[in-house]
Amino acid sequence: MDWIVKNVNYLYAVLAVAPVIPFALVYYIYGAFVKDRKKAFRMAMDVTTGLLIGCVAVLFDKIFNSGFGLYGIMLVMLLGGGLLGNLQFRKRGAVNVKHIVKVVWRLGFSP
Numbered sequence: 001m002d003w004i005v006k007n008v009n010y011l012y013a014v015l016a017v018a019p020v021i022p023f024a025l026v027y028y029i030y031g032a033f034v035k036d037r038k039k040a041f042r043m044a045m046d047v048t049t050g051l052l053i054g055c056v057a058v059l060f061d062k063i064f065n066s067g068f069g070l071y072g073i074m075l076v077m078l079l080g081g082g083l084l085g086n087l088q089f090r091k092r093g094a095v096n097v098k099h100i101v102k103v104v105w106r107l108g109f110s111p
Contacts, residue, residue, distance in 0.1 A: 016055040
């Protein structure tokens, strides 16, 4: 059982350090099934965002010698979602949570 966890951690580390590999894999494989390159690009971006968030959290923990990396990223994402939800509520009178989650998650992909 220990070797499974070790191999999964190793695989995650390789994919997170070289995000071009999972991006390209998801883009081409999902694109072959869906036949829509825009949808495939968005899916690849969503998958890569999860890997990059984990990578940045670990780097933050190593550089600053803390355990706050992932929590800090999640805090910023929650605050961004709250601000976007407030803006959407003031403009439209209702909140589309699915849209806000998608926007915050995709903003996490950009530098």
